[in-house]
Amino acid sequence: MNKLELQKQANEIRKHIVTSLHAAKCGHPGGSLSMADIMTYLYFEEMNIDPKDPKKADRDRLVLSKGHVAPVLYAALAEKGYFPKEELLKLRKTGAMLQGHPDMKGTPGVDMSAGSLGQGVSVAVGMALSAKLSNDDYRVYTVLGDGEIEEGQVWEAAMFAGHRKLDNLVVIVDNNNLQIDGSVDEVCSPYPIADKFEAFNFNVVEIDGHDFDAIEAAFKNAKETKGMPTAIVAKTTKGKGVSFMENQVSWHGAAPNDEQYEAAMADLEKVGEALCQK
Secondary structure, eight states: OOHHHHHHHHHHHHHHHHHHHHHHTOSOHHHHHHTHHHHHHIIIIIOOOOTTSTTOTTOOEEEESSGGGHHHHHHHHHHHTSSOGGGGGGTTOTTOSOOSSOOTTTSTTOOSOOOSTTSHHHHHHHHHHHHHHHTOOOOEEEEEETTGGGSHHHHHHHHHHHHTTOTTEEEEEEEOSEETTEEHHHHHOOOSHHHHHHHTTOEEEEEETTOHHHHHHHHHHHHHOOSSOEEEEEEOOTTTTOTTTTTOGGGSSOOOOHHHHHHHHHHHHHHHHHHHTO
């Protein structure tokens, strides 16, 4: 995909996020919308995956450590063809495939169940180490929230990854500066994030997480870096694409009502129309 096609795809993913949360009447829109661009790049450009063979041995793995933003993962998987898009409308329904947090046993394309913040990155490190021990060439990607990295387990995993020189591991931090209780710098500041990962022997790239040129360059940098894992610290906007959700902590974990849904979809339709003019 070229940059314009990626932008259009990301906008479709944002529409799915809003639609599925509206149907569920609960969930986490803010951090799902902020990750739409990077998840689009991962699933449509970066990762070696095959929707027709979700468990193929040499596939790249993704662990959504901040599992509460499952809607963005589900939207990407549905757009990629892992399961029908109609499943998105059953989000969080009893007995449905798509639950509030990713479930590797019930959802094609989900490599690890997640939800307990701080734990996913440890699993990703284990996957990366396994590949090294087995001389496999698959890569492992894990997505963390900037509030999530207040968890101590994250840094134990980072210390191990850096020590073992896991250059097949990419840690992506969604740095939208908001968590459930407020701004991360006020709740329990993890800043400076880049310096902390560098201290644990990571190659660190800081980017605008909504700029596909920057996203592409960051993942290219990660692949070219040998002997150390990479951390991509992506500066993003929580609620990106929906005007009244952007940078609003109240949209961390609240679903839009009917009126808000219509307004949100109108915003995203305008984005889509503007992209079609390019």
